[in-house]
Amino acid sequence: MSPQYITSEDHLPADTGGEVTVQVTNQETKEIFQTRARLSRDSHDLDDPEPLTVLRGPHENVEEQWYIEIIEADLDGAPVDDQVLDRCIEQSRTQSDVVTVRSEDVRALVTYLVETGEYDSVSEAVRTFVTQHLAETRPLLLDRYVERRVRLEQDDLSRRLTGGDET
Structure with a gap:
């Protein structure tokens, strides 16, 4: 049905x-x-x-x-605010990419997974966990992020190719 x-x-x-x-x-x-x-x-x-x-x-x-x-x-019902997402993408492009967990417990568990060979680095493990969690709980957010990120990269490339940006 x-x-x-x-x-x-x-x-x-x-x-x-x-x-x-x-x-x-x-x-x-x-x-x-x-x-x-x-x-x-x-x-x-x-x-x-x-x-x-x-x-x-x-x-x-x-x-x-x-x-x-x-x-x-x-499915979690939370709408994606495109303006906030765009601002976050821009900030991530211009600021440090270090994300601080500030949790001894999480750090210890992730370090264990690295030391036992499950992951090559703490960064890889954290990226994997966050991406998997978002894919399960916020698929719309991930899809919108990809769309907006691709659009920004296309705009940047277009500006460089047409002489609109001297970098």
Whole structure:
């Protein structure tokens, strides 16, 4: 059986054309999450449409049938703030890349994994743990990071190639 989703008219962006970020509820599991998706009132406009009920009206008692094609979901429900992400990417490009854990326990455990040959370095172990954790808990954040990082690198390369940057 195909999943069915519900959202409020209040959660729909003003422009529903193209890719949008929208909060939806899985009707069966009642799970609420943010997702990047394509929306349409006609299922034929989407490659992989799922039913979406849009609740309208002052008491959300008017139902309208739409369709949703989920591109990616962030199941922890936390939206990604692109401006904050861009600022963090820029800071990471210009500042030290040292991340301090400040935990004797974590340091001891990670050092153990390095000394027993599971990882080549503390940095490799920490990168692996953080990346795996984010992949499991914040897939939307990771995907958005990759998109924004690639865009910044493309912009940098374009500026250098067109003479817009003398570095």
